[in-house]
Amino acid sequence: MSDHEDGSHLTEMELRVRALETVLAEKGYIDPAVLDLIVEHFETKVGPHIGARVVAQAWVDTAFRQALLADATAAIAASGNFPPVGDHLIAVENTPDQHNMVVCTLCSCYPWDVLGLPPVWYKSAPYRSRVVMDPRGVLREFGVALPEGARLRVWDSTAETRYLVLPRRPAGTEGWTVDQLAALVTRDSMIGTGLALTPEGDPQ
Amino acid sequence: MNAVHDLGGMQGFGEVVREAGEPAFHADWEGRVLALQRAVLYTRAANLDGFRHAQESLSARTYLSISYYHRWLLALTKLTLDLGLVQGEELQTGHALAPAKPLGRRLTRAEVAAAYLRSPFGRNPQGSPRFKPGDAVRTKNLHPEGHTRLPRYARDKVGRIEALCGCHVFADSSAAGMGDDPQWVYTVVFDGRTLWGEPADASLTVSIEAFEPYLEAC
Numbered sequence: 001m002s003d004h005e006d007g008s009h010l011t012e013m014e015l016r017v018r019a020l021e022t023v024l025a026e027k028g029y030i031d032p033a034v035l036d037l038i039v040e041h042f043e044t045k046v047g048p049h050i051g052a053r054v055v056a057q058a059w060v061d062t063a064f065r066q067a068l069l070a071d072a073t074a075a076i077a078a079s080g081n082f083p084p085v086g087d088h089l090i091a092v093e094n095t096p097d098q099h100n101m102v103v104c105t106l107c108s109c110y111p112w113d114v115l116g117l118p119p120v121w122y123k124s125a126p127y128r129s130r131v132v133m134d135p136r137g138v139l140r141e142f143g144v145a146l147p148e149g150a151r152l153r154v155w156d157s158t159a160e161t162r163y164l165v166l167p168r169r170p171a172g173t174e175g176w177t178v179d180q181l182a183a184l185v186t187r188d189s190m191i192g193t194g195l196a197l198t199p200e201g202d203p204q
Numbered sequence: 205m206n207a208v209h210d211l212g213g214m215q216g217f218g219e220v221v222r223e224a225g226e227p228a229f230h231a232d233w234e235g236r237v238l239a240l241q242r243a244v245l246y247t248r249a250a251n252l253d254g255f256r257h258a259q260e261s262l263s264a265r266t267y268l269s270i271s272y273y274h275r276w277l278l279a280l281t282k283l284t285l286d287l288g289l290v291q292g293e294e295l296q297t298g299h300a301l302a303p304a305k306p307l308g309r310r311l312t313r314a315e316v317a318a319a320y321l322r323s324p325f326g327r328n329p330q331g332s333p334r335f336k337p338g339d340a341v342r343t344k345n346l347h348p349e350g351h352t353r354l355p356r357y358a359r360d361k362v363g364r365i366e367a368l369c370g371c372h373v374f375a376d377s378s379a380a381g382m383g384d385d386p387q388w389v390y391t392v393v394f395d396g397r398t399l400w401g402e403p404a405d406a407s408l409t410v411s412i413e414a415f416e417p418y419l420e421a422c
Contacts, residue, residue, distance in 0.1 A: 011231075011233075013231070013233050013274065013277070014231075014232070014233050015298075016277065016281075016295075017233040017236050017237055017240075017277060018233075018236075018298065019294075019295050019296075019297075019298040020240065020277070020280065020281060020284070020290070020295060021236060021240055022298050022299060022300075023290045023294045023295060023298065023299065023300050024240070024243075024244070024284070024289070024290065026299060026300035027289070027290075027300045027303075027304035027305075028304050028310065029243075029244070029247060029249075029289060029304065029307060029310065030240065030243040030244065030247075030310070030311065031243075031310070031311065031312065031313070033313065034239075034243060034311050034312065034313055034316050034319075035236060035239035035240065035243060036239075037313065037316050038238070038239035038242050038243070038316065038319055038320070039229075039235035039236065039238070039239050041316075041320050042228060042235065042238060043228045043229065043235060045320075046320075084321060085321070085322075086321040086322025086323070086324070087322060087323075087324040087325060087326060088322075088325065088326070088369070088370070088372075090369075103212075105210065105211050105212030105355050105357075106209060106210055106211075106212075106256075106353060106355055107209065107256050107259065108272065112322070113321060113322060116228070117228050117229075117238075119222070119223070119226050120223060120226060120272065121220050121221060121222045121223070123272045124217075124220065124221065125211055125214075125217040125268060126217040126218050126219060126220045126221070127220045128211040128212065129211040129212065129213065129214040129215070129217050130215075130217070130220070132212045132213060132357065132399070132410050133212070133213045133357075133399075133400055133404070135405075135408065136405060138220060141219055141220055142220070142222075149407075150407070151407040151408075151409070152396075152405065152407055152408045152409070153393075153408075153409050153410075153411070154408070154409070154410045154411070155411055156212065156355065156358075156410060156411065156412045156413075157413070158353045158354070158355060158412045158413045158414070159325075159353055159369070159372060159375070159389050159413035159414075159415065160322075160325035160372055160373070160389075160413075161369050161389070161391075161413050162322070
């Protein structure tokens with residue numbers, strides 16, 4: 001780095017971000033060391049592993065499942081088994097009759113506290129434009145075929161509520177532990193663009 | 205505002221493209237932009253609704269052609285410029301030239317956990333909710349020039365109140381710098397065919413979260 005102290009090796013985006021950060025820091029509005037912590041948190045601490053454990057717990061514990069469906073933020077806080085989540089998290093349960101899918105057509109609202117950062121496709125124009133109108137077409141692209149007769153419900157995150165889909169528990173997992181079950185809960189199954197994996201770890 | 209961010213029901217964007225093994229950030233600067241956004245909003249000089257409105261105010265061409273965090277950078281730059289926190293010349297030179305403005309608070313190491321979680325948006329209600337679960341409602345035919353969270357595909361449509369979700373900061377007011385103006389929020393469900401006509405999947409329902417001022421009885 002010493003031969004590039006003028007930043008000449010940086011891309012235009014890096015230079016622009018660095019300029020904004022430096023000016024805000026020199027004025028005392030922000031502390032760059034705190035930014036490091038925020039980046040580390042979102043890069044390494046939060047992710048779908050949190051939501052997967054919440055789902056697995058709901059599969060094995062009826063009281064927790066009912067509390068989660070009543071008020072997901074409160075149920076997760078009360079259980080003591082998970083990191084805290086912010087307000088207004090709503091869990092929506094897939095059943096044999098109804099499959100749920102989540103989108104934010106207006107921006108990219110997503111339950112970061114339980115799923116981490118959203119993937120690029122979730123924030124993209126194709127997903128946001130199509131899933132409210134043609135969810136079955138979107139599901140086909142994700143390789144998901146719904147059972148005959150299943151209704152589709154799309155939840156558009158237009159306010160400050162956030163949604164976590166509770167996928168159906170795969171058959172053949174009776175007696176499994178929360179850890180074993182969590183390994184079958186994919187990120188996409190908690191958005192509704194996928195299903196939980198089979199006991200063999202394959203897509204259904 | 206009726207801008208291109210309001211994507212629901214638009215056609216022609218093609219297939220959903222997924223990336224195998226996608227990283228949290230595709231470049232280090234993306235993480236810095238996310239962290240900057242958290243730290244700037246923490247000062248209370250700006251709010252999340254204003255940040256969203258700044259993104260919506262980008263030209264359609266820009267909005268659709270740049271990456272997510274690039275859009276965040278442009279929105280954050282616009283907000284900080286508009287608020288007078290930074291000046292164009294400072295961003296050109298990469299250094300502060302003018303004295304800082306006094307701000308409400310600054311995110312420190314001790315308080316950083318506050319930037320990890322979503323802020324609470326619930327507020328004390330000013331009155332009783334006008335609707336209850338089961339009520340039929342019609343969304344208003346609104347086309348405000350400012351920020352709104354009623355998507356175009358769900359305007360002037362008959363739906364049903366499914367749930368009352370609390371009384372929250374009203375995004376339309378907050379984005380305009382007019383304060384929280386708390387409003388009741390409802391889950392409103394529409395039949396797919398109400399939104400998209402006869403060819404739509406008869407088994408489809410779509411819900412939005414609607415602030416009470418978006419709704420009228422029907």
